[in-house]
Amino acid sequence: MAVSDIDIFDRLRLIRSPNVGPISYRQLIARFGTASAALEALPDLAARVGGRKLTAAGPEAIHREIEYLARVGGHYLFINDADYPALLGELENAPPVLTYKGNIALATQINVAMVGARNASAAGCRMARNIAQELGQRDIVVTSGLARGIDAAAHQGALATGTIAVIAGGIDAVYPPEHTELQERVAAEGLLLAEMPPGTEPRARHFPYRNRIIAGLSAGTVVVEAIPKSGSLITARLAGEAGREVMAIPGSPLDPRSRGCNQLIREGATLVQDAGEIAELIAPLDQRVRSKPSAQPHFDFIAEAGDGERNAIFELLSPNFAAVDELVRLSGMPSAQVQMVLLELELAGRLERGAGARVRLTA
Template identity: 50%
Template sequence: MILKLTDAQRRDWLRLARTENVGPVTFDQLIQRFGEPALALAALPDLARRGGRSHIRIPTEAQAEDELAAGAALEARLIASCEPDFPQALAALDPPPPLIWTRGRAELLDRPCVAVVGARVASAAGQRFARGLAADLGGAGHVVVSGMARGIDAAAHEGALPTGTVAVLGGGIDDVYPPEHRPLYERLVEAGCVVSESEPGRTAVARDFPRRNRIIAGLSRAVVVVEAEMRSGSLITARLAAEQGREVLAVPGSPLDPRAKGTNDLIRQGAGLCEGVDDVLRALEGLSGFREPERPRFAGAPPVEPDDALRERVAALLSPTPVSRDELVRATGAPAPAVFAALVELSLAGRADLLPGGMVSG
């Protein structure tokens, strides 16, 4: 169900999304289980206790109002995943991020998007290629998405500014990093769009960038990696794009340049070769738009209360190596709703990590 939130529902949606140990998967499970975010918030302390934690940090109504006011002061928009103007491409993720902040032209998010990402310490040739590719993609009607980092990201934004570009930030919607990109940021707010899953005023830390990369990939029909060393964050974006069913392309480079190691390896693993805009357009041929998965919103599922024995059996099966939820159902022999409910309780207690794609680790 798609609906516009009331002010109270928006505040509760925000509080639930900002609660300790509530990531996109746990958030989605809670909404499916309880329907209204207010009901999920009321249940959280008891769920966390069942999972083995005596206290869980839930933002107060005042703290949620403060975040909303901070966003309003920036003329930013908060869009919840249940609302009709949430980007269709992100809504198609399983699960989508619960909410995003946007500044600038949010309508760009529902146009066909292609991500162009790559090395921060990029070569002059790589930056020239990214700038030219972004301009050509814009001329072909595509919005270019990137992460506003140094090197390839900045070049891609610059090339696409006249036609439309989106920057996804790891920190808050006002977190300009690197600092020298302040002029670029201001141009993006004016002519493009800036997106963040984090609260305004937040400075990005290392754990924020995988979430940012998931949104970059999630907004895009294809991801093009221009330069990347073997441990580059751009390769994480490419992996996430492949897992999400997006097209992945890479620009080949000299085997003598470490910045080509990652892109050449992507091609070796099956990514499309990109020598220009025509390669991207061919990869996109036949792709249709995204549709939001059929998922209950504000419906509420019948309550399931796992007992202590099942909860501890599930916890004992978890390890740092991710395993599918279906595998846990098979291993316990318990009904799937009971296992999923136990996982939510363990997640709230910090004893399980619910991952996109139906995977779980401990």
């Protein structure tokens, strides 16, 4: 790890503290310089907007987490570490810390996400497996979510050459249960990644967060089979928002599992049919993948906000999502002040962040 043991401990305390998410974590580090200083500032920041007293994660809990992760054979990967994936680090809401098992070097290689239906057809699974195998032969790592169907087929096809599985729970959680052996093989022969703390059982709310990591890690996302409004299409949308290639394999309009892919193509995704076409599309991103994660979003908070600024921002917010840029425009305030007010509201538990730099008041 690139940071000191004390700093590791403080960073873990900060990200595990209530109401501290990926964006607020990075804002706090940018604002206060160190995790230790940010931890001291948490109660005051939350209190500025009428929040209840915010207590940081306790040292005892962090000690237990570190010891438990070591017992299950896991390791930490922090956003400033040299092995942190460059493309993932470009996301505004990139995970400040991941846990992993396996070959972390795979995270710094160019990779493609392959996702699709859980109830995939035999033909779809065969296609995913074959394309994943061919991508591996071209030194491209295949990333997926270890779900049933297309995900599992993609991992199986790429096991021999390199595959990354991003799971929704903690690094020690297995889901679905029938993938115990496959998950163990990925951890031994590839790379297993998790954002949730070890010991966390996967819940429905965790899967969108997992999907953003799959999309963010990858130079491009390929959807093999998917129904409309599926998690696979969410992953594809996140990939597009991150400026990555979105690709889809077309299918028969008579099969509901092809409608999501056909819809993506109609909306602008690139139609692909084999590994060669995929490799050609992602080639321009190769240099960015191999660079150090120096292109991380910059958070600059040099301007404190007063009660007048807080009230102005609060009046612009509602239970409906609004773009942060729109709040800056309508308020006429410097972005630094707007972001500070939003940070205070989030720490107080009064603000929710959505995709695409949007925010709203919590219920």
